[in-house]
Amino acid sequence: MITQLALPQIQHNVVLAPFTTYKIGGPADAFVTVTSKDELVTAVRSAREHDIPYFLLGTGANILIGDQGFRGLVIHNRAQHVSIAGTSLTAESGATIAELIAVSAEKGLSGFEHFAGIPSSVGGAIWQNLHFLAPDRIETLFIEGIVESAEILDIRGDRRIVVREFFEFGYDDSRLHHEEIIVLDVTFALSEKPTEEIMAQARANLEWRARRQPPVKEFPSCGSVFKKIEGVGAGRLIDQVGLKGYQLGGIQISPKHANFLVNLGGGTARDVMELVRDAQQEVRRQTGYELEMEIGLVGEF
Ligand SMILES: Cc1cc2nc3c(=O)[nH]c(=O)nc-3n(C[C@H](O)[C@H](O)[C@H](O)COP(=O)(O)OP(=O)(O)OC[C@H]3O[C@@H](n4cnc5c(N)ncnc54)[C@H](O)[C@@H]3O)c2cc1C
The missing domain is CATH 3.30.465.10 (Uridine Diphospho-n-acetylenolpyruvylglucosamine Reductase; domain 3)
Structure with a gap:
C-alpha cells in the first residue's frame, strides 16, 4: 500500500502533465522529488520493498503519460550534482x-x-x-x-x-x-x-x-513519435500521404515536421493515440510501411 512508503515530502494525487514536455498526463497516486542519488536509491528500494509500482521520471521528454495517470509512485529525479x-x-x-x-x-x-x-x-x-x-x-x-x-x-x-x-x-x-x-x-x-x-x-x-522542428516551448511535444525507417523517414511518409497539418482534438501533426505530433493546447493522451492510429493506418494503406511508436507509454490511458 502506498501509505506504507515512509518517504519524506511524499505527495499524493499529483498531476503529471507539467513534468512532461508534452504537457499531458493525469495524476500519480504518489509523487516524490529526489535531489541526490542516495535519495533516489531510498525511493526505489522503498517502492520495491512494498511491492509498489514505480516510474522514474527524468525531464519527461520521451514519454506519453495516460490521461488517467499512474497507479503507484512517480520518482521525479532532480539529483543533479x-x-x-x-x-x-x-x-x-x-x-x-x-x-x-x-x-x-x-x-x-x-x-x-x-x-x-x-x-x-x-x-x-x-x-x-x-x-x-x-x-x-x-x-x-x-x-x-x-x-x-x-x-x-x-x-x-x-x-x-x-x-x-x-x-x-x-x-x-x-x-x-x-x-x-x-x-x-x-x-x-x-x-x-x-x-x-x-x-x-x-x-x-x-x-x-x-x-x-517546432519549438517545444511553443508547441509541446515529445520529439519524434515514430521510429526511424532507414532511408525513408517516418515523417516523410506521413507527409507523403497528405497528413501534415492534420489535427485531432488538441493534437496536430506538425506542419513543420510530420514526425512531431504537437499539443496545441488542451491535447490529451487519447487525442495523441487516435492520431497515431490514423497516421499508421493511412501510411500502411497508401505505402505499405508500418509506423512503429518510439516513445514510452506510461500509466493508464
Ligand atoms: C523537442 C524534442 C526533441 C527531441 N530530439 C531528440 C533528438 O534529437 N535525439 C534523441 O535521441 N532524442 C530526442 N528527443 C527525445 C528525448 O529528448 C530523449 O529521449 C531524452 O533522452 C529523454 O530524456 P528524459 O530525461 O526526458 O527521459 P524521460 O522521458 O523522463 O524518461 C524516458 C525513460 O527513461 C527512463 N529513465 C529516466 N531516467 C532514468 C534513470 N536514471 N535510470 C533508469 N531509467 C531512467 C524513464 O523511466 C523512462 O522509461 C527529443 C524530445 C523532444 C521533446
Missing part, C-alpha cells in the same frame, strides 16, 4: 544535458554540445542512447561515445560501478529497456577544446533544429 576531474565529468542522473553543456563548455571540455537543444536528463539519455547528427550532418553521434562508466542500482538492490559496455547500447536502445536498472550517476570522457568552438557548435545545432 556534477563534478569535474581533468577531462572526466561525473553527473548524477537527474542532471540535464543543457546544464552539462553549460558547465563543460565553460571549462573548455567538448562532448555534450552535439546534443544541444534536446531536452534530456542523464538517465533518460542513457535509456535511449541519446543521438543527433554529427557536425557533417551525415553521421550520427550517440551519447554512448562519451560514456566511460556509471554507478547503477541493480534489480537486487545493489549499488555498483559498471563500464560503458554494460549498457549494450543500440539505436534508441540500451539494456535499461530490458532490465530494471536505475542509473545513479554517469562519468563521461570529454576532450579539450576552446570554449568558443564548443559554443559555436551548440549554436549551430540549435539553429539547425529551429529551422526544421
